[in-house]
Amino acid sequence: MAEMVKLYIDGKEVEVPKGTTILEAAQKLGIYIPTLCYHPDLRPTGACGICVVEVEGAPTPKRACCTPVTEGMKVTTNSKSLRELRKGIIELLLSDHHVDCPSCPANEKCELQSLANYLGVDMNALPKILERKPLDETSIAIVRDPNKCILCGRCIIVCNELQTVSAITYTNRGFEAHVDTFFSMGLGNSSCVNCGQCTVYCPTGALTEKSEIDMVWDAILDPDKHVVVQEAPALRATLGEEFGMEPGTVTTGKMYAVLKKLGFDVVFDTNFAADLTIMEEANEFVQRVKNGGPLPLITSCSPGWIKFMETFFPDIAKHVSTCKSPQQMFGALAKTYYAKEAGVDPSKIVSVSIMPCTAKKYEARRPEMRDSGYQDVDYVLTTRELVRMIKEAGIDYKNLPEEEADELMGMYTGAGTIFGATGGVMEAAVRTAYWMITGRNMEKVDLKVVRGIEGIKEAEVDIDGLKVKVAVAHGLGNARELLTKVRKQLEETGESEYAFIEIMACPGGCVGGGGQPKGSDFARRARRGEGLYKEDKSLRYRCSHENPAIKRVYEKFLEKPGSEIAHKLLHTYYFKRNIVSGEAIEEVTHKH
Amino acid sequence: MKREEILQKYTPELENILFILHDLQDNNPQHYLSKEDLEAVANYLNVPYSYVHGVATFYSMFSLKPRGKYIIRVCESPACHLMGSSNIIYELAKLLGIGIGETTSDGLFTLELSSCLGVCGVAPAMMINDEVYGNLTPEKIRQIIEEKRRER
Numbered sequence: 001m002a003e004m005v006k007l008y009i010d011g012k013e014v015e016v017p018k019g020t021t022i023l024e025a026a027q028k029l030g031i032y033i034p035t036l037c038y039h040p041d042l043r044p045t046g047a048c049g050i051c052v053v054e055v056e057g058a059p060t061p062k063r064a065c066c067t068p069v070t071e072g073m074k075v076t077t078n079s080k081s082l083r084e085l086r087k088g089i090i091e092l093l094l095s096d097h098h099v100d101c102p103s104c105p106a107n108e109k110c111e112l113q114s115l116a117n118y119l120g121v122d123m124n125a126l127p128k129i130l131e132r133k134p135l136d137e138t139s140i141a142i143v144r145d146p147n148k149c150i151l152c153g154r155c156i157i158v159c160n161e162l163q164t165v166s167a168i169t170y171t172n173r174g175f176e177a178h179v180d181t182f183f184s185m186g187l188g189n190s191s192c193v194n195c196g197q198c199t200v201y202c203p204t205g206a207l208t209e210k211s212e213i214d215m216v217w218d219a220i221l222d223p224d225k226h227v228v229v230q231e232a233p234a235l236r237a238t239l240g241e242e243f244g245m246e247p248g249t250v251t252t253g254k255m256y257a258v259l260k261k262l263g264f265d266v267v268f269d270t271n272f273a274a275d276l277t278i279m280e281e282a283n284e285f286v287q288r289v290k291n292g293g294p295l296p297l298i299t300s301c302s303p304g305w306i307k308f309m310e311t312f313f314p315d316i317a318k319h320v321s322t323c324k325s326p327q328q329m330f331g332a333l334a335k336t337y338y339a340k341e342a343g344v345d346p347s348k349i350v351s352v353s354i355m356p357c358t359a360k361k362y363e364a365r366r367p368e369m370r371d372s373g374y375q376d377v378d379y380v381l382t383t384r385e386l387v388r389m390i391k392e393a394g395i396d397y398k399n400l401p402e403e404e405a406d407e408l409m410g411m412y413t414g415a416g417t418i419f420g421a422t423g424g425v426m427e428a429a430v431r432t433a434y435w436m437i438t439g440r441n442m443e444k445v446d447l448k449v450v451r452g453i454e455g456i457k458e459a460e461v462d463i464d465g466l467k468v469k470v471a472v473a474h475g476l477g478n479a480r481e482l483l484t485k486v487r488k489q490l491e492e493t494g495e496s497e498y499a500f501i502e503i504m505a506c507p508g509g510c511v512g513g514g515g516q517p518k519g520s521d522f523a524r525r526a527r528r529g530e531g532l533y534k535e536d537k538s539l540r541y542r543c544s545h546e547n548p549a550i551k552r553v554y555e556k557f558l559e560k561p562g563s564e565i566a567h568k569l570l571h572t573y574y575f576k577r578n579i580v581s582g583e584a585i586e587e588v589t590h591k592h
Numbered sequence: 593m594k595r596e597e598i599l600q601k602y603t604p605e606l607e608n609i610l611f612i613l614h615d616l617q618d619n620n621p622q623h624y625l626s627k628e629d630l631e632a633v634a635n636y637l638n639v640p641y642s643y644v645h646g647v648a649t650f651y652s653m654f655s656l657k658p659r660g661k662y663i664i665r666v667c668e669s670p671a672c673h674l675m676g677s678s679n680i681i682y683e684l685a686k687l688l689g690i691g692i693g694e695t696t697s698d699g700l701f702t703l704e705l706s707s708c709l710g711v712c713g714v715a716p717a718m719m720i721n722d723e724v725y726g727n728l729t730p731e732k733i734r735q736i737i738e739e740k741r742r743e744r
Contacts, residue, residue, distance in 0.1 A: 160640070166640030166641070166642050166643065167642060168642055169640070169642040169643055169645065169646040170646050170650075171645060171646055171649045171650075172649045172650065173649075173650050173652075180642075180645070180649075181642060181645075182630070182640075182641040182642045182644075182645045183627045183630065183641075183645055183656070184645075190642075191640075191641070191642075579641070580631055580641055
């Protein structure tokens with residue numbers, strides 16, 4: 001039993017374990033203390049000072065987020081002087097802030113905006129001292145606007161501690177202090193892997209995706225273009241909550257309907273490509289098991305993870321599956337298989353993908369992702385961008401009648417849908433690898449041991465007597481920890497205890513992706529994941545190899561998993577990258 | 593001294609980062625830390641590149657831009673201010689044809705401001721590299737600069 005401490009907040013008695021902060025104790029009582037830099041997923045830093053409270057006997061107010069409780073402490077959370085202090089902080093922040101709320105991508109999600117509103121701040125209390133600084137637009141995926149940064153430091157903690165990428169840090173001091181990359185080279189010339197977690201945790205519009213909305217509208221409205229769209233698994237478990245539904249509500253039918261309404265010519269589904277990825281990856285796994293490696297096989301669906309691997313772990317590249325991500329498999333097929341089947345000129349096809357991800361923007365523009373003869377995926381929108389488009393078009397998402405996806409590349413199984421949650425790719429691959437090895441389906445396809453929000457999960461899977469040790473890591477900090485262990489095992493003995501490893505760059509998997517709505521915490525990510533598992537359970541087919549559309553694509557076009565044409569279109573190779581600049585140095589694996 | 597030799601003088605522990613940065617900067621004839629310097633420090637101490645950048649920009653004694661042979665630091669603390677440091681800054685800027693934070697095109701002088709130099713008794717004061725000059729007047733400034741120009 002932890003030692004308990006009794007204290008009084010606004011006259012109410014509360015008992016909490018020693019080490020609890022005043023903020024946590026207040027939350028337990030249901031007392032609201034306004035916060036700005038604080039986030040439940042992250043270590044508190046006390047950077048902003050909004051959460052100040054009065055402690056009896058203390059000469060100055062204390063920051064509730066990082067002050068531990070003491071026995072008998074008497075705390076006041078609301079007084080005239082506290083309100084003035086808090087207001088003063090917001091006024092100072094606003095005096096140095098580019099306030100363009102109506103057109104800001106963070107509008108309605110901005111914690112500075114809502115706090116200013118909540119505290120009744122006078123916008124013109126202080127004169128503007130903002131000197132407009134240039135935006136960092138060097139990255140394909142992420143834009144940094146220093147004029148909206150409030151120096152809360154969340155992005156720095158996320159980048160350095162949660163993701164261990166360390167692309168950004170505090171630079172200079174005092175009035176000159178700002179968030180910057182090494183030698184101010186810009187995100188696009190840094191070790192940034194485009195995971196976009198900073199854009200999810202940023203409380204304002206200082207970090208956002210590089211928007212492609214205008215290009216997509218142009219393509220939709222161009223009568224000469226044939227616009228094909230795919231949506232990632234996580235989308236269906238997220239869109240609803242942006243339109244007033246419970247987090248984790250799965251709205252697949254509404255998602256298709258809204259895309260048709262927005263004017264996309266053909267609405268397919270990335271889940272189809274996820275099933276295809278499983279066919280190729282499970283086959284690769286089975287081949288590697290049969291042919292003596294190299295094992296472990298590590299998944300390759302997460303482009304943030306891929307750039308991370310190329311930057312920090314290029315020595316294990318041969319362990320990473322050669323499979324492209326579902327987005328890129330889809331892209332390569334849209335301009336070949338679909339073009340052929342539908343009789344559409346591939347040069348007229350504009351391939352759009354909607355992803356919970358910012359790294360997908362970077363992935364789509366990798367020079368090697370042109371196996372169809374064109375850029376396989378033309379534009380990538382994040383969940384946030386799609387939400388903006390839906391609002392722009394004035395569509396009432398919540399009350400939209402459900403529709404179906406178009407068939408050829410729209411049909412999917414439960415295995416495809418769970419790709420969006422951590423552990424899902426592993427579970428889906430095991431279902432199909434089992435079938436490939438034994439010729440029959442698993443009796444119980446649920447692999448619950450690899451589900452859930454724990455950072456690193458391990459399990460032993462029994463494939464008809466063949467015992468396989470697997471591991472799942474999500475969040476790049478966890479990935480680094482697991483891979484450092486694997487690297488050591490490989491160096492020391494030439495083999496690892498694991499045969500198969502799934503890695504996702506973002507905490508929670510794609511449902512917690514860097515393109516997902518701002519402000520979501522681990523708890524909400526877990527609920528979205530549960531939504532996907534619920535959909536998996538409700539579907540007629542739950543294994544990728546059962547998908548009729550997958551059977552058809554192999555019959556008509558790809559022959560069989562691992563065939564020559566499958567390798568040409570669906571597999572890729574990796575580079576070693578400069579840790580300072582992120583530039584590719586040399587190929588470390590090669591295309592077959 | 594070569595960069596590697598300087599690094600090797602210190603154990604690769606984070607607590608040495610400021611000593612290493614100072615040593616590297618002092619051994620550079622242009623008194624600054626290059627991108628390559630910061631990269632080497634990060635590699636040597638096994639810390640992120642951005643971290644070293646953050647440290648090097650936090651302290652005003654470090655520069656990431658090449659500076660002159662002579663770095664003039666005029667004290668801007670209250671005592672010197674009351675004794676007329678702004679006239680001194682004005683005179684220096686006029687004489688050298690540069691603003692604060694800039695370097696003359698011949699690479700000889702860089703003009704900077706400094707917090708208290710601890711010699712308030714001889715205010716207004718400034719430093720040129722490691723040497724302190726006090727009781728400054730515009731006339732004295734002209735003599736000092738002329739002297740330094742002759743020394744080059």
